[in-house]
Amino acid sequence: MQSNCSHLHSIQGSSDDSSSSPSTHAARLSGESSCHQGGDVRIQLSSAVGEARESASSRHSRPGSQSRLHGHAHSEAAGVDDSTPDSEEHSSSSFSELRYLLQWLHKSLPYILILCVKVIMQHIIGISLGIGLLTTYMYANKSIINQVFLRERCSKLQCAWLLVYLTGSSLLLYYTFHSQSLYYSLIFLNPTVDFINFWEVLWIVGVTDFILKFLFMGFKCFILLVPSFMMSFKSKGYWYMLLEELCQYYRMFVPIPVWFRYLIGYGEPDSLLGRTLGILLALLYLILKLLSFFGQLRNFRQVLRIFCTRPHYGVTASKRQCSEVDDICSICQAEFQKPILLICQHIFCEECISLWFNREKTCPLCRTVISDHVNKWKDGATSMHLQIF
Ligand SMILES: [Zn+2]
Ligand SMILES: [Zn+2]
Structure with missing residues (x-):
């Protein structure tokens, strides 16, 4: 020693x-x-x-x-x-795990592809219908925005065609699947599907969401067809906004009965634990929906107020005020058309500044806050958001 x-x-x-x-x-x-x-x-x-x-x-x-x-x-x-070999060992082992995973993926890729093709074949009707509904929505939405933008130059024929196209697509879909009574879910009833599984819920909710979009797009086409002497373009903009907000709120409620029925386990074999868990999940879902409803209620009331009061962003500018800024609108770079003086003393054409406030809340020159709400749906657009839950 x-x-x-x-x-x-x-x-x-x-x-x-x-x-x-x-x-x-x-x-x-x-x-x-x-x-x-x-x-x-x-x-x-x-x-x-x-x-x-x-x-x-x-x-x-x-x-x-x-x-x-x-x-x-x-x-x-x-x-x-102790420490250095450990860290080296750890990094080398994680690297080898990653390499093993990549090798496994490389070997399994053909089998995964075969399975994917099989799953696509099983749901081919649903997938192709989904693509069809999406392209119909995109085409109709783009066309309506174009027609709203064209104002008095909008084509009545195109609007009528859009109306027929949307109605025809919806009716054809409901006729093809009439045995499932999918239209029941439009009025908060359950379609006649014997046993609801997850994919059926997605199918019902997805189809109903698109059909509701088509329905409100059809209403917008109706408004486009109304002659301008009966309803001004400015007034039509407020109607598009109200319709879109209404559509979004209605779509928020429509999936509730279908999801509620699915979560509660309607039609499944009874067991005490399963039934209790189902009721608990359904209640949680309802609470979440209620919270989201109250969260958006303020926004909806604001839209209703704007629709009823039609707020003015400023007052008509006098000739002297216009000549002080060389009679040129900063947005369109042309002579003023119906000049409007904002509270920040900047002048724009009425049409130019209305289009601007469809996207922004502030003056385009000095960024003073003029409006408390962005009127983003006044251009006739329909939200792309898919209301699944
Ligand atoms: Zn202008
Ligand atoms: Zn300004």
């Missing part, structure tokens, strides 16, 4: 030499046995780093002893011996 200790002292002596690196130091220390006796030197080579630090600090209180240096040497040795 004494010989071990003296050997360690000789190691300490050599470590003072500048040519000796910590790694060689560690290499020499490893394999040495513990020395519990024999003066000031105490080294536990098998202990952890934390213990080594602890013992080093306890030894530090002894003046004149060399144990601190030994403790330090030990902690270095333990650090080299």
Whole structure:
């Protein structure tokens, strides 16, 4: 035992030499046995780093002893011996796991593709109908926005065609699947599907959402067909906005009975646990729907207020005020048409600034807040959002 200790002292002596690196130091220390006796030197080579630090600090209180240096040497040795190979091992093992996963994916790819084709074939009707509904929506939405933008130059024939197209698509869909009575879900009733599974719920909710969009798009086409002497373009803009907001709120409520029936487990074999869990999930769903309804109620009331009051963004500008700004509108860069003076004293054409407030709340020049609400649906657009839940 004494010989071990003296050997360690000789190691300490050599470590003072500048040519000796910590790694060689560690290499020499490893394999040495513990020395519990024999003066000031105490080294536990098998202990952890934390213990080594602890013992080093306890030894530090002894003046004149060399144990601190030994403790330090030990902690270095333990650090080299334990932590570095661990981290290397960890990174190499995670790398090999990733490589294994990639290899598995590479080998399984043909089988996954076969399964994907099988799943697509099983749901081919649903997928192709979904694509058809989406393209119909995109075509009708773009056409309505174009017709609204054209104002008095809008084509009545195009609007009538859109109306027929949307009505025809909806009726054809309901006629094809008349056995499922999908139209029941439009009026909060459940369609006649014997046993509702997840895919059937998605099918019913998705189809109903698109049909409701088509219905409100049809109303917008009706408004487009109304002659301008009966309803001004400005007034039509407010109607598009109200219709779109109404459509969104109605679509928010329509999926409730279908999801409620699915969550509560209607028609499934009865069991006490299943029934209790179903009721709990359905109640949670209803609470979430109520919260989202109250969250958007304020916005809906604001839209109703705007529709009823038709707020003015400013007053008609006088000829003198227009000539002060060279009679040029900053938006269209042309002579003012029905100039409007905003509260920030900037003047724009009435049409230009109305179009601007369909997207923004502030003055385009000085960024003063003029409106408290963006009238984003006044351009006749229909939201693309799919109300699944
Ligand atoms: Zn202008
Ligand atoms: Zn301004």
